[in-house]
Amino acid sequence: MKSNPVGKAASAAAAAIILFVMTGCSGGGGGAASSGDAASVVVETSFDLKTIDPARQFEPTGSMLDHALYESLLTFKGGDVSKPTDGLASFKLSDGDKVMTLTMKDGATFSDGSPVTVDDAVFSLQRVQGIAGNPSFMLKDVKIEKTADKTLTLTSPRPNPALAFILPNPSLGIVNSKVVKENGGTTDKDDKAEAFLNKTSAGSGSYTLSSYDANSQVVLEASPKYHGTAPAKKRVVVRNVAGETQALNIQSGESQVALDLNPDQVKQLDKSAVNVLTEPSTDTVYLMMNQSPAISAWTSNADFNTAVKFGLDYGKILALAGDGAARPGGVVPSEFLGALPTEKGLQFDFAAAKKSLAASGYNGEEVVLSYPNDITLDGLQMQPFAETIQSQLKAVGINLKLAPGPEATELDNYRAGNEQMGLWTWGADYPDPSDYLVYLPGQNLGLRAVWKEGANSEIDSLGAKAVAASGDAARSTAYQDLQIALNERGPFVSLFQPVKNLVTVKSIESAAANPLWLIDIENIK
Numbered sequence: 259m260k261s262n263p264v265g266k267a268a269s270a271a272a273a274a275i276i277l278f279v280m281t282g283c284s285g286g287g288g289g290a291a292s293s294g295d296a297a298s299v300v301v302e303t304s305f306d307l308k309t310i311d312p313a314r315q316f317e318p319t320g321s322m323l324d325h326a327l328y329e330s331l332l333t334f335k336g337g338d339v340s341k342p343t344d345g346l347a348s349f350k351l352s353d354g355d356k357v358m359t360l361t362m363k364d365g366a367t368f369s370d371g372s373p374v375t376v377d378d379a380v381f382s383l384q385r386v387q388g389i390a391g392n393p394s395f396m397l398k399d400v401k402i403e404k405t406a407d408k409t410l411t412l413t414s415p416r417p418n419p420a421l422a423f424i425l426p427n428p429s430l431g432i433v434n435s436k437v438v439k440e441n442g443g444t445t446d447k448d449d450k451a452e453a454f455l456n457k458t459s460a461g462s463g464s465y466t467l468s469s470y471d472a473n474s475q476v477v478l479e480a481s482p483k484y485h486g487t488a489p490a491k492k493r494v495v496v497r498n499v500a501g502e503t504q505a506l507n508i509q510s511g512e513s514q515v516a517l518d519l520n521p522d523q524v525k526q527l528d529k530s531a532v533n534v535l536t537e538p539s540t541d542t543v544y545l546m547m548n549q550s551p552a553i554s555a556w557t558s559n560a561d562f563n564t565a566v567k568f569g570l571d572y573g574k575i576l577a578l579a580g581d582g583a584a585r586p587g588g589v590v591p592s593e594f595l596g597a598l599p600t601e602k603g604l605q606f607d608f609a610a611a612k613k614s615l616a617a618s619g620y621n622g623e624e625v626v627l628s629y630p631n632d633i634t635l636d637g638l639q640m641q642p643f644a645e646t647i648q649s650q651l652k653a654v655g656i657n658l659k660l661a662p663g664p665e666a667t668e669l670d671n672y673r674a675g676n677e678q679m680g681l682w683t684w685g686a687d688y689p690d691p692s693d694y695l696v697y698l699p700g701q702n703l704g705l706r707a708v709w710k711e712g713a714n715s716e717i718d719s720l721g722a723k724a725v726a727a728s729g730d731a732a733r734s735t736a737y738q739d740l741q742i743a744l745n746e747r748g749p750f751v752s753l754f755q756p757v758k759n760l761v762t763v764k765s766i767e768s769a770a771a772n773p774l775w776l777i778d779i780e781n782i783k
Contacts, residue, residue, distance in 0.1 A: 298493040299766075299782055302507060303517040304634040305498035306665070307472050311455040312431040313385045316392035318685060318776055321428040323476055323496065325775035328431025328461030331360055331379060332422060336770040336778065339689040342422040346374055346432055346462070349425075355417040362408045365485045368434040369459065369466045380404050381435035381445065383412075388445035393429035395702055396687060416725065423688040428775055434460040464489045464780040474498050478779070489780040496779075501637045508532055508761050515769065516761040517776055520637030521580030524759050532761050538584045539636050539758040540591040540689070540773040543643065545570075545751040546672075546680040550708035554678040556625055557749070561618035562656075567604050567751055569611035569654035570647065575753055578646055579638065582757030588741025589684075589694045589752050595730060596691035596737030603752070604745050611654045624659050628671065629681035631662035636756035640681050643753070647681070675708040686773050691737040695721055697750055707749040717743050 307319035312328050315321065333345035342349075347360040366374040383402045387394055400421070401413040412421060424430070435443070437460045442450030454460075459467035464486060465478040478494040499507065504516040505523045509531060519527075524534055547557040547566065556562045576585045586592045587603030627648065629640040641662065648658040658679070662668075672680050684703070687693050696702040698721045700711025712718065720743050724736040744750065760771050770778045 295493070296765075297491060298495070299491045299515065300495045300497060300507075300513040301515040301517065301777070301779070301782075302497050302499040302504045302513045303776065304500060304504075304637075305472070306633050307476075307498075308666075309452055309456055309472070310459075310467070310470060310476075311452040312429050312433065312461075313382070313389050313393065313449075314391045314429075314452055316429060316687075319496075321774060322776040322779065323478070324428035324431050324461075325463070326465040326478055326494070326779040327459040327463045327467060328428065328433065329366065329374075329463050330426050330428065330431050332425040334426050334772060334774070336781065337772045339423075339773060342426055345426065346379065349422060351419070351422070355419045355421075356414050358412040358418075358421050359405075360410050360412070362410075366462050367483050367485055368437070368462045369481050369483050370434065370437065371483050372434065372436070374432060374434075374462050376404050376406075376408055376410050378435045379432050380410050381438075381443075382432045383430060384445040385433070385438075385443065385449065386430060388447065389449050390447060393427070393687075395696070396424045396427060396430070417728070419728075420688060420690040420692040423690045426774065427687055431461055431463070434462075465494065468493075490783040491779075494779055494782075501634055504761075508763065511763055514763045514766055515777065515782065516759075517771075518634050518637045519759045519761055520634075521582060521757055521759070523637060524761065527761065532763055533766070535760045536582050537758050537771075538582060538593065539756045540593055541635055541683055541685045541758075542586065542589065542591060542755055543579075543635065543640075543681070543683050543753045544589070545647065545753060546677070546682060546703075546707050547749040547751075548675065548678050548680075548708055549710075549713065549749050550675065553676065553708065554625060556618070556620055556623060557678050559618045559620070560747075561614045562620055563749060565611045565615035565618060565620075565654060565656065566651060567611075567745070568607040568614060569651050569656065570604075570751065570753075571606045571650050572604065572753065573606070574650070575643065575646060578642060579754045579756055584755040584757075586752055586755060588738070588745060589697050589750065590691045590737060590741060591686065591755055594686075594689060594691055596724075596734045596741075598738050598741040598745075602738070602742065608654065615655050620656070622655070622657050624657050625678055626661050627658045627679040627681060628661045628663065628668055628677045630665035630668045633665045635683045636758050638756050644681050672706050675706055677706075680706075689773065691733065692725065694737075695725070697744060697748065703750070709749050714743075714747055717747065 305319045306317040309315045310323050312324045330345045331347045332342045347362050349360045362376050405411050438451050441454035464484045466481045468477040468479045470476050476496045480492045501518045507513040508516040549558045551558045584592050585600050587598030587600050590597045699709045699713040720740040724740050727733040727736040767783045769782050
């Protein structure tokens with residue numbers, strides 16, 4: 259892989275691959291959709307969904323849906339995220355990984371039958387940049403331009419080997435520029451196409467949007483204009499259902515795919531009626547401590563931060579996550595290049611926690627821990643973990659007040675930097691350690707902790723070394739060094755990676771999950 263410039267950014271192993279083929283298609287729970295139509299399927303998940311406008315969406319459920327509605331320039335096959343492959347275009351990197359040249363392939367058409375062109379690709383990517391929503395950071399400082407009738411170039415100011423791993427993200431799906439422009443689409447913040455795209459999809463994917471309700475249900479229909487192999491399921495109903503109900507429905511055959519069952523729920527299933535595949539998730543659950551004294555005098559105190567890090571019993575927190583959960587040593591998931599081994603990560607040390615707390619001057623003042631209470635991550639709710647953290651830190655002498663709230667409200671507060679402490683999750687935007695630079699001062703997650711640019715020169719220097727490193731070995735070492743420093747002096751604490759359970763009825767012959775878009779809907783058979 260050394261000779262291939264993409265290989266320098268690839269994970270040493272495929273990230274969170276869940277790919278399986280089942281036999282024994284008769285048996286309990288074997289119906290297709292509740293209507294009995296074998297060409298339909300009901301997928302149940304706990305929605306984390308705000309929009310399906312690809313340039314704006316950045317939540318797991320939105321990514322799953324947009325991957326089916328919009329093709330991207332590059333993609334991943336099945337659950338294998340170790341190597342990007344051609345999507346709507348082929349690609350090559352040059353000029354020391356600073357320039358990517360993409361050549362559009364022939365034959366792709368949008369759902370209205372019009373051809374996908376290089377102009378559509380340029381408009382779509384520039385729209386992501388111009389709207390400046392959550393996905394825009396992936397194309398920060400990248401110059402996008404049409405260079406020929408079928409080619410576009412993406413030019414970065416510095417080596418960007420991760421770009422090939424970024425382009426498959428569903429937020430970078432290609433839209434029909436003519437249709438989107440006719441419905442308010444632009445490449446700046448004046449764009450008004452979101453309402454239209456939440457009613458009518460404008461992509462070249464294997465499915466089109468039939469109906470959309472961000473709170474309850476989304477229905478997809480196979481696109482008659484799709485240029486690839488037609489999907490096996492002509493109609494897909496994606497329903498917002500809590501994990502406990504998902505377990506009941508998959509067992510009875512009311513649904514055919516369940517995405518959010520936790521280990522305890524899986525144990526209760528009748529395995530003669532369902533198939534279960536379990537793999538570690540690349541999602542991470544982490545704790546944040548705000549670095550602004552105006553928000554909290556204590557979470558912005560370095561000794562208090564250290565007391566929290568030493569005061570958590572990570573083994574007990576991991577056990578609470580269930581069998582199959584993993585604990586990374588740092589912010590990079592254990593499956594990715596540059597992951598820090600668990601033994602090199604933070605460790606529970608009660609005496610050290612007490613000592614650091616005493617040095618901080620803390621005297622029992624209330625500190626608020628916020629988290630969402632209306633979503634699950636791989637079947638897990640945050641409440642039990644928040645209560646465990648509260649109990650463990652109380653033993654050290656820290657008084658936490660739990661403040662759960664709706665995800666929409668809490669996420670807005672977190673993104674605005676208003677939470678004192680937060681219990682949150684981070685999923686891979688692309689399977690490369692550079693995605694986790696967002697934890698640095700002045701970056702996406704760093705700013706949510708009000709950890710501003712220049713707050714720690716040593717970490718800034720280590721981050722720059724990680725970005726500049728070339729080759730798997732050098733990059734792995736650089737990212738591990740960075741994570742050790744983040745553990746010691748950063749405001750984040752990586753807690754665990756949940757286990758991912760993909761459950762289907764016996765009539766489903768094959769399915770593939772992917773850490774970027776949950777499950778590949780078009781490959782459900």
